Every structure is written in structure tokens, then in C-alpha cells.
Amino acid sequence: MERFTAVVFSLLMLVMSISVAINPVTEKVDNTILEDSVQQQNVILPLSQLNQPGHQEGSIFTNTTLSSGNGHTCAILDNGSVSCWGYNSDGQLGDGTTTDRHSPTQTLSLGTGRTAVAISSGGYHTCAILDDGTVSCWGNNGAGQLGDGTTTNRSTPAQTSSLGIGRTAVA
Known part of the structure; x- marks a missing residue:
């Protein structure tokens, strides 16, 4: 009887494996x-x-885009502003400090009248494509990853150098 049960069980497992594979x-x-x-x-x-991107109408959530780096997260809000939180050793939150934040903190100005349309966080830096096609970045810049022509860390958004004559970033 035990052998019969073992054979039936084996056949059952084989059939189940085949159905999962198919x-x-x-x-x-x-x-x-x-x-x-x-x-x-x-x-x-x-x-x-x-x-x-976006949020459901009537939802308490108004973030349109989230991006996470190494220990920090940034969100584009429904009005195009940016809030970040988490680890801030190199200014990657863009709030003008290097103080870690445990709740969303408004990133300082992206430029007069400018709003973010896309955001991306690297290990210790963050970049946003703005509504006019320019790019602003902040945080660690040790390898020039902020694109501002320097290797100086930035704790506030800094516009990248030219993307080329007549060129803009797209989201």
C-alpha cells in the first residue's frame, strides 16, 4: 500500500509540474x-x-513620481515641486543641508517658475528634468555626475551645463 501511495503521489507531482511548466x-x-x-x-x-504617473482622484496620495537612491527617496508632488527624505550626507535631499530627514522635506528652488516633470536618484545624488527641458541636479558630485562642470557637491538644485545647442531633456 505504501508503494502504491508513493507512486500515485509521484505521478500527481509530475502532472502538477508539467501544468506549471506549460x-x-x-x-x-x-x-x-x-x-x-x-x-x-x-x-x-x-x-x-x-x-x-499620477494619483487616483480623491486619493490622499498626491505624489506623481518617486525615485530612490542609496538611503534616500524623492517625490515629485502634484504641483511639480520636489520633496525628499532619508540619508543626506552629500546634500542629495536638496534642502540646503546635509542633515538626514525622517519625513519629506521640500527641496529648495528648482529655478524661478520651474517645476519637475521627472526625477531620478543615484547613489548619493538626485536629478530632475524640469518643465522647460533643462536638468537640475544636487548631492554628491565627486565624479561630475551633477553635470555642472565641477566636482563640487551641491546641497541645493544646480542647473546642469548645456545639453547641446538646441537640445533639451525629455521625460
């Missing part, structure tokens, strides 16, 4: 994503709903 976890079908996971079975999501 059934892909994610499949693209006509510009939709078909998800199949333990919690969700066959949920079809239009591609237009994936990777969209």
Missing part, C-alpha cells in the same frame, strides 16, 4: 498583459494602465 506566468495578448499568480487568476490589464 502555463506561463505572464503573457502578452493584443496589447494587454495576462497575469496569472497565486492570488490573482487570469487578470487582464490594458497596457495603457501600466507605468502611469
Whole structure:
């Protein structure tokens, strides 16, 4: 009887393994994503709903974009301003200090009338593409990663040097 049970169990495991191998976890079908996971079975999501910035109307959350570096996080808020928090050894929060912040802190001016449309955090620096296509960066600049023509750390946003005549950054 034990041998019979072992054979049946082995066959059952084999069938289950084959069914898992045949059934892909994610499949693209006509510009939709078909998800199949333990919690969700066959949920079809239009591609237009994936990777969209913004917030749900009426939500208490108003962040449109988040980016995390090495121990710090920055968010573009719904008004285009930037708030950062976390580790701030090199000014990567952009608040004019090198003081660590445990809650969101407003980044100092991105420039008169300028707002951020995209943000990216490196290890100890942060850069934002602004609404006019220019780029501002702050934080560690030991290898010139802020693009301002120096290797001086910046604790406030500094505009990068020219991207080239007639060139702008796009988000």
C-alpha cells in the first residue's frame, strides 16, 4: 500500500509540474498583459494602465513620481515641486543641508517658475528634468555626475551645463 501511495503521489507531482511548466506566468495578448499568480487568476490589464504617473482622484496620495537612491527617496508632488527624505550626507535631499530627514522635506528652488516633470536618484545624488527641458541636479558630485562642470557637491538644485545647442531633456 505504501508503494502504491508513493507512486500515485509521484505521478500527481509530475502532472502538477508539467501544468506549471506549460502555463506561463505572464503573457502578452493584443496589447494587454495576462497575469496569472497565486492570488490573482487570469487578470487582464490594458497596457495603457501600466507605468502611469499620477494619483487616483480623491486619493490622499498626491505624489506623481518617486525615485530612490542609496538611503534616500524623492517625490515629485502634484504641483511639480520636489520633496525628499532619508540619508543626506552629500546634500542629495536638496534642502540646503546635509542633515538626514525622517519625513519629506521640500527641496529648495528648482529655478524661478520651474517645476519637475521627472526625477531620478543615484547613489548619493538626485536629478530632475524640469518643465522647460533643462536638468537640475544636487548631492554628491565627486565624479561630475551633477553635470555642472565641477566636482563640487551641491546641497541645493544646480542647473546642469548645456545639453547641446538646441537640445533639451525629455521625460
